[in-house]
Amino acid sequence: MTPAQLVQQWVDAFNNADAGALEAMYATDAVNHQMPNHAVHGKEAIGQMFRNEFAMASEMHCIPVQIIEQGNWAVLEWRDPKGFGGCGFFEIKNNLIQTQRGYWDKLSFYKLHNIPLPQ
Template sequence: MRPKEVLQQFVEAFNRTDVEKLVSLYHEEAINHQVAEETVQGHDAIRKMFVESFANASMTCIVENMFEDGEWAIMEWRDPQGLRGCGFFHVIDSKITFQRGYWDKLTFLRQQGLPIPRE
């Protein structure tokens, strides 16, 4: 699959909260770095991240733009409440090997009614 096709499957699985399908799209030792969170690596850590995220928040990805450049798929997204972000996905042999996402954690926490960490 081309990187954009992998990303389209990612969005579909994300919106279904299908953790196992999401994990299957990643290389076994993939790195997922959401800049507002700690970096996670490998299927077990990525699975745990998605399970915990879906348990704590209601999330929907609405694609605004999706691009492909060589081994990379890039997406600008929003959610129904107006949170916006973007993600970069490095795809090799139809598997995500590296992902980096940018979004506003404070806005996300407020929208979801989640506690805001104190320093």
């Protein structure tokens, strides 16, 4: 499977709010760092992160604008149905996500989804 194909499967699982399927796509020692947040280390912690996020904002949906592949990396430019957008970088090793970094505006996301701002 190519990195771009794996990222497309990731998008499908994300859009189905399937935290278990997402967790299965990560290496045991994977790191997911959504830049507005602290890095999350380990497959199980990443799965829990998705469970928490889906519970907090049930309307999350990823529409790929483009997926670009270079070597063992894939870049996902995305938007959601409300026009909110961002970008994710996925390093793939042995058909699993080893590293993921995401860039998006947390304040805009919270406001768009009516999530109370942390104090």
